[in-house]
Amino acid sequence: MQNVKLVVVGDGGVGKSCMLIAYTTNCFPGEYVPTVFDNYSANVMVDGKAINLGLWDTAGQEDYDRLRPLSYPQTDVFCVCYSVERRASLDNIRHKWLPEIKHFCPDVPVVIVACKTDLNYTEGRKRDVIRSEDGRALANELKTAFAETSALTQHGLKECFDGAIRLGLGNVSSVKTKSIFSRKSKKKNEQTIFPPVMPPAGKAPWMEIESSTFADNWYKTLQNPKFHDVTFLVEGTRRLHAHRVVICSASKFFGKVLSSTLPCSNPQLLELNHIDSFSREDLNAGKVQGICSVYDTGSSYGLDTTIEISADIKAKTFVRVLEFLYTGSPNVPEDADETEIKELKRLAGIFQLYYLSTICDNILNEEDFLNPSIGSYINDETGAKMKELFMNQEVYSDVVFVVEGTQIYAQKVILSTRNEVMAAMFLGSFMESAQDKITTVNIPHASRENFMSLLDYTYTDHAPLEESEDLVGMMSLADENGLTRLVNLCELYISKEVDRACQNRIERSEIDVVGLLNTAHMLNAKQLVTFCLHFIATNYNAFSKRQEFCKLTGIDRKHVDEHRWPPLDYLQQVEEYEKQMSKRGEKCVLM
Structure with a gap:
């Protein structure tokens, strides 16, 4: 089996790690984890030959310009990546990446790789992305190969790496006759000195998002209907209290029933979903199936609308309808017989609840494992309609x-x-x-x-966190209101913002990660604390040059010092390596 070493370089955040993970696992990574340095390995077949492909991922930030070239010795082929959504990443291939590669490995073949090409087919983004012709033209100018990939869709990944392997195989034999810098050795009898092996930096901590409580919250409110303003009268005497905001948002049918009582000042509510409401006369004349009458009464919370349900509908079954409207799922017991399910489906037809009918069919067909995803979709739709109809509406x-x-x-x-x-x-x-x-x-x-x-x-x-200009303030407000899931979401988006802000150079980044760490402590944002500590420790050299580094104190400073990367012993090995190379009179790989 032949060995091929492939090194991936390019600006930070262009998609290098995603490309490698997608290629080696056939899966797109769920979260972006900033790379410092990492290695992957894959056994592949190319042109009938078994290849052990060593994949070397590198960090693109300027802070690592000194250490990155230590990954270059004995490289057989380079993949230089750019993102089709960032013009600067393409320009830097000409101005930074090719000069760096040619400086250390002048004879090693290069493939210019376009990443995130799925954005070419995303509506609203086509005008913003770099055209394929631009990347191909640069490759022709620089006399390199060219490939297009999408880690998200897997498009072009195999073709890209197969092509790179072929180039690398053609370079393997010639590399063996050269020094580790792809140059002829000046002293043939001297033993080759290899740079120290860089220890792994470790992955950023995973951000856990608390599961949604939307359905559970509304189920509790249905059981204890505070602030109710709708009452369903079932079986003549059974009163089931409900809420207009839920009923109108979750059901077009009941929205039409209740819109007959809406003030004329709000035409959007008056014409729910652009459908005319039932008239009060038709409702009280029995012309609407399932409804006997509708009338207004009073309650301790103010105006209350009573909807009398037809006598052939049982309270036990109608409760399942209300559960569906509030939670996206009828709480059907496991021992419910077929007759109960079919009766619930009949009500779904009367009240025009298509998804409830589908849920009943799934239960009857023993395919109820499909119902949770239906419930999640319904809750999203109900929440969106609730916002549209009632949020910030007088x-x-x-x-x-x-x-x-x-x-x-x-x-x-x-x-x-x-x-x-x-x-x-x-x-x-x-x-x-x-x-x-x-x-x-x-x-x-x-x-x-x-x-x-x-x-x-x-x-x-x-929450529209991707549009927020004050994520820390948003997290503080979420913490004040005890919304731990929203705090988790803010932590995730803040971590992504840190990644973006530090894509080019950490030492000169405008974001204050140490200050963010201290704020996260105050807000009890434990996951963000862990992320910041890891980020600072993993980029220790860059942060140690920043003014706010001295604000790290106590247990935080101890953690960062103990987990610093690169570790001190590795840096000492690098210094010794530099000295030996300097004594030989050869140009050191460190810039």
Whole structure:
């Protein structure tokens, strides 16, 4: 079996590691982990030959310009990568990467590799990406091979590496007659000196995201219907309380029933999903299947709309319908017989609940393992519709927040369902829990942007964090409200922002990772603390030159010193290697 050493270089964040992982595992990595230096190995067949392919990944930041060339000795072929979404990464091939390779390994073949080519087919991105012709033209100019790849879709990966291996095989025999710098040795009898082996830097810690509690939150509210404003009258006497914000968001049918009571000032709500509402006359005349009558009453929470359900519908089955509307899944017991399931499917048809009918079919066909994914999709749809219809809408709001002088409208039932801090405020003994028609709450220490993102998460279970300009402030607000899952999401997005900010050079990056570490401690963001400590320790040399490094104290400083990379003993070996090379009069590989 022949050995081929392939080294991958290029700017930070262009997709080098993703390309290697996707090639060796046939899977796209779920999270981006910044590379310092790493090695992979793969046994492959090319042109009928068994090849042991050694894959060497490198860091592209300028901070590693001194250490990176230690990976170059005995390289058979280089892959120089750029991202089709970053013009600078293509320009740097001409100005940085090819000169560096030619300086140390002038005779080693090179393949210029375009990464993330799937973006060429993404709507809205086609005008922004680098054309294939531009990459090919540069390769022709520099007299190198050219390949296009997508780690996400696997497109071009095999062709790229097969081509690189062929180039490397053609270079193997000639390399054996040269020194480790691909140059003729000046002293034939001298023993070849190899650079010290670089120890692995380790992977960045994995960010765990707390599972969604959206369905569980709403199930508890259905069981304890605080702030209810809808009552279903079933079997003549059974009263099941519910909430307009959920019923209208989860069901077009019941949205049409309830929209007959909506104020005319909100045309969007009046014409739910662009469908005319049922008239009150038709509802009370029995012209709408499943409904006997609809009328308004009062409750301790204010106006309450009563919907009387047809007599042929049992309360036991209708409860399953409500569970579906609130959680995306009817809580059907495992011992439910076929008759119960078919009756629930009949109600799904009456109330035009297509996905509930599908769930029933899956249960009858013993394919209920498909239902959780349906439930997740339904909850996403319900949350999105809830935001569209009710978030920051004065109609049916019972609380107004004042943030930076701006009024923001919301509903207590949504806030108390999804946020325990808000629940304590509106259901406890606080002044805000008074049963006034509208409760005003001042929010003094949050920006409007962050508070709107908090509401977005509360209503939909998602937050537009990729658009946020103040992720740390967002994380602080999430922590104040006890939203641990949102804190986790902020930690993840902040870690990605650190990666992006340090793609070119860590030492001169504008982001203060040490300050971020101290903030993470204050907010009890444990995963972000772990990430920052790893990032600082793994890039010790670069951070030790930054002004804020002295702010590392106590246990944090101890951790960073103990886990510093590269370790001191390796750097000492590098210095000894440099001295020996200098004595021989050969140009050292260190720049």
